[in-house]
Amino acid sequence: MGEKKFVMGNTAIARGALEAGVRVVAGYPGTPATEIVEECVGVPGVHVEWANNEKVAFELCTGASLCHVRAMPVMKHNGTNFVTDFLMHVNFTGIRGGLVLISADDPGGLSSQNEEDTRILVHQYAHLPVFDPCSPKEAKAMVKMAFDLSEKTELVFCLRPVTRVCHARGIIEFEDLPKELPPPHYEPDRERFIMSAVELPQFGGLKRPQIRHRWLNEKQNLLKQIMEESPFNWIEKGEGKVGLIGCGMGYTWIKEAEQFVEGKLPLLKIGTLPLPRRLLLSFVRGLEKIVIFEETEPFVENLCKTIFQEEKINIEVLGRSGFLPADGELNLLAVLEGIKKAGPTVKVNIPETPPLDIHIPIRTRTQCVGCNYRGILNALKQTVRKYKGIVAGDIGCHDAGSFRPIELQSTIYCMGSSVPMASGLALTGMNRPVFAFIGDSTFYHNGILGLMNAASNKINVNVILGENTVTAMTGFQPHPGTGVTLAGEKTSPVNVPKLAESMGISYRVVNPYDIKQCREALEAAVKEAGPSLIVSSMPCYLLSTRRGQKVFEPREVQVNEERCNGCMICINDFGCPAISYHKDKKKVSIDKMICVGCGLCVDVCQRGAIS
Amino acid sequence: MKMDIIISGVGGQGNIFASIVISQYAMSKNFNVLGAETIGAAQRGGSVVSHIRISDGEIYSPIISRGQADLLIGMECVEMLRHLRLLNPQGTYLLNSLRIPTVLNNMGLDEYPDLQEILEAARKYCPNGYVIEASVLAKKLGNIQMTNVVMLGALARIMPFFEYERIKEIVKENSPARFQEANLQGFAEGYKLIS
Numbered sequence: 001m002g003e004k005k006f007v008m009g010n011t012a013i014a015r016g017a018l019e020a021g022v023r024v025v026a027g028y029p030g031t032p033a034t035e036i037v038e039e040c041v042g043v044p045g046v047h048v049e050w051a052n053n054e055k056v057a058f059e060l061c062t063g064a065s066l067c068h069v070r071a072m073p074v075m076k077h078n079g080t081n082f083v084t085d086f087l088m089h090v091n092f093t094g095i096r097g098g099l100v101l102i103s104a105d106d107p108g109g110l111s112s113q114n115e116e117d118t119r120i121l122v123h124q125y126a127h128l129p130v131f132d133p134c135s136p137k138e139a140k141a142m143v144k145m146a147f148d149l150s151e152k153t154e155l156v157f158c159l160r161p162v163t164r165v166c167h168a169r170g171i172i173e174f175e176d177l178p179k180e181l182p183p184p185h186y187e188p189d190r191e192r193f194i195m196s197a198v199e200l201p202q203f204g205g206l207k208r209p210q211i212r213h214r215w216l217n218e219k220q221n222l223l224k225q226i227m228e229e230s231p232f233n234w235i236e237k238g239e240g241k242v243g244l245i246g247c248g249m250g251y252t253w254i255k256e257a258e259q260f261v262e263g264k265l266p267l268l269k270i271g272t273l274p275l276p277r278r279l280l281l282s283f284v285r286g287l288e289k290i291v292i293f294e295e296t297e298p299f300v301e302n303l304c305k306t307i308f309q310e311e312k313i314n315i316e317v318l319g320r321s322g323f324l325p326a327d328g329e330l331n332l333l334a335v336l337e338g339i340k341k342a343g344p345t346v347k348v349n350i351p352e353t354p355p356l357d358i359h360i361p362i363r364t365r366t367q368c369v370g371c372n373y374r375g376i377l378n379a380l381k382q383t384v385r386k387y388k389g390i391v392a393g394d395i396g397c398h399d400a401g402s403f404r405p406i407e408l409q410s411t412i413y414c415m416g417s418s419v420p421m422a423s424g425l426a427l428t429g430m431n432r433p434v435f436a437f438i439g440d441s442t443f444y445h446n447g448i449l450g451l452m453n454a455a456s457n458k459i460n461v462n463v464i465l466g467e468n469t470v471t472a473m474t475g476f477q478p479h480p481g482t483g484v485t486l487a488g489e490k491t492s493p494v495n496v497p498k499l500a501e502s503m504g505i506s507y508r509v510v511n512p513y514d515i516k517q518c519r520e521a522l523e524a525a526v527k528e529a530g531p532s533l534i535v536s537s538m539p540c541y542l543l544s545t546r547r548g549q550k551v552f553e554p555r556e557v558q559v560n561e562e563r564c565n566g567c568m569i570c571i572n573d574f575g576c577p578a579i580s581y582h583k584d585k586k587k588v589s590i591d592k593m594i595c596v597g598c599g600l601c602v603d604v605c606q607r608g609a610i611s
Numbered sequence: 612m613k614m615d616i617i618i619s620g621v622g623g624q625g626n627i628f629a630s631i632v633i634s635q636y637a638m639s640k641n642f643n644v645l646g647a648e649t650i651g652a653a654q655r656g657g658s659v660v661s662h663i664r665i666s667d668g669e670i671y672s673p674i675i676s677r678g679q680a681d682l683l684i685g686m687e688c689v690e691m692l693r694h695l696r697l698l699n700p701q702g703t704y705l706l707n708s709l710r711i712p713t714v715l716n717n718m719g720l721d722e723y724p725d726l727q728e729i730l731e732a733a734r735k736y737c738p739n740g741y742v743i744e745a746s747v748l749a750k751k752l753g754n755i756q757m758t759n760v761v762m763l764g765a766l767a768r769i770m771p772f773f774e775y776e777r778i779k780e781i782v783k784e785n786s787p788a789r790f791q792e793a794n795l796q797g798f799a800e801g802y803k804l805i806s
Contacts, residue, residue, distance in 0.1 A: 006634050006644060168673035169646040171638065255671035332676035353678040353696045358732040360692050361721045363713045365657045405718050571718050577656055580717040
């Protein structure tokens, strides 16, 4: 028996990998997966790193796997999208050392720009096996087994935890880590690892991609056999003609719902893809209807429908293709409503509570008080207003500048899309200045490619790089501009001015706590033809404070009520949570409890009412 | 026996520390514990809610559903209201009467309900509530960050489930050395807040 600890699902996943003897862990930060990488740090012999993007992380892990070393790339769903091109090759070559992809999904988009179901990408499109855990405890067991099976089948295995598994906290048993790991070795095998359109005489001249596709297709039978015996799928007997299928968190919600349902309905728990076909067929024997609860798309539902069609089984299959909500997270009430609707004779007690008759204001996210982004965003807001500019935004802390009150960025899509989007906006010839705002972690992720493209195509776009030297949004992970590795070793940070010089782009480095300097640089960039770069450079305030480093000299600021005319510029164009407007007095005030004395608002106020 | 607890507040209030103390306490009493928290962008002043589920039996969902919580700890007024319907109206709430305006409140574009209105809505929903000025006390003791330990102290006073001495030990174990003494003082003063 190992030691029992109360830990996050992400810690359980990391521990599972370490117990399985993982030697290389690489990822790019993204909620809800971030802590999985961080929790692997500090184990002797295990290389753990933040890569500059998920594709790099995955490719690096594959390199390690080819040396018979166990490796784990870690990412959120957007990262898996980014990896798709590589995934559609490594599925054909297969791997050597166990390779387990962690692809964390965020149903409901709790901390994401979109919601999606990466089971479809990995299983349907890349034909690779997926485990869908129902709890932190099961996630740990699945990771361990996935490493073994990955080696046995020579295929990448994927664990797809959702936010409620990653961020759950539960009691997890920690077992010993392996004392010794097999030594790495490498033998070339060009028949497998050179993915190219080579003609293969032994296959009648067919090209290698087709033959490798055939290899992957043949693996499916082995996978199906393995899943048939998997401990992650089981049947719980019950009464009646309506059966329930719970996949991952869907199972968890059904178990939660059982206490509100009289009698026990037959239940099939599914944690694997491919599906355990024989188990499924034995489950539905005698049933008239099944309801499938899964996060988030009707994926298992559609796979079941195909199997029933092949087997000529006449059964009603209900789920997230319209019977249950087709978007968002599952929850207790949705599951209870679903059971009630599917089985009119089943007695379901849906918990009710009295309504609340009071207005509850929404609390939107904003930059921290003292954040340097607020300075450059304010300067940009003024410039955009003066020249009728348009701003394409990106992922990161600065995205809050697109919300009320500042409402600056007009578009935000995915990592790195700001510069190409802005380029497209700029080249249409609207005669309006176009800006891209991108943080430095996102810049190194792939935003740099957009900048190179703008440079090589002479596109008149103004790129603002918010260089706070860390991936702040996800909790201060280092990136290529930080100058330190995840393990804390010093490295050489990327020199952005030299990079810009080599691309032939004009650049200006500004201090975001100096709004006047920022504005001058932005105006100069607007007046200049061709691409230009503004590097707004200052370490993250929050991280610096935690480290006891000063990024500004704190000063006491106050509002001179006689000068304040209630114009609200300091609120609408600046949005500092320490400043509030008083309707009765038509004046603003600064809350001393919240203010950290960055002094930016002094320059924001055009009437000199803040000093 | 089961005890489902919600702790709601604003990023930076020490919500997660409180949730870890309560969870470790329950574990030390050999209960099963499962929980969840919303994190991520929380340190930027967003809403933070922790779910803690304690039971002597199996626990499935890490999330507490409508009307199922036995205890709601509101570290901020509006954040308590936001999650009030998770509380069983026969349960208990402990509210810190702190009001942290939202960005839109600051802009004058959205109204933050006044304290009386909030207290009335809460009382109407659930008669068994305690309202304390935990942040005021924490600030008086030297650091508003101690709001969480003050509230844990008050909790030990109102819920017999939480044994004072044992919770105190766990607060101590989880406090960084330089905050240990202050945290224990906050805990003790929080206990005295409720007569």
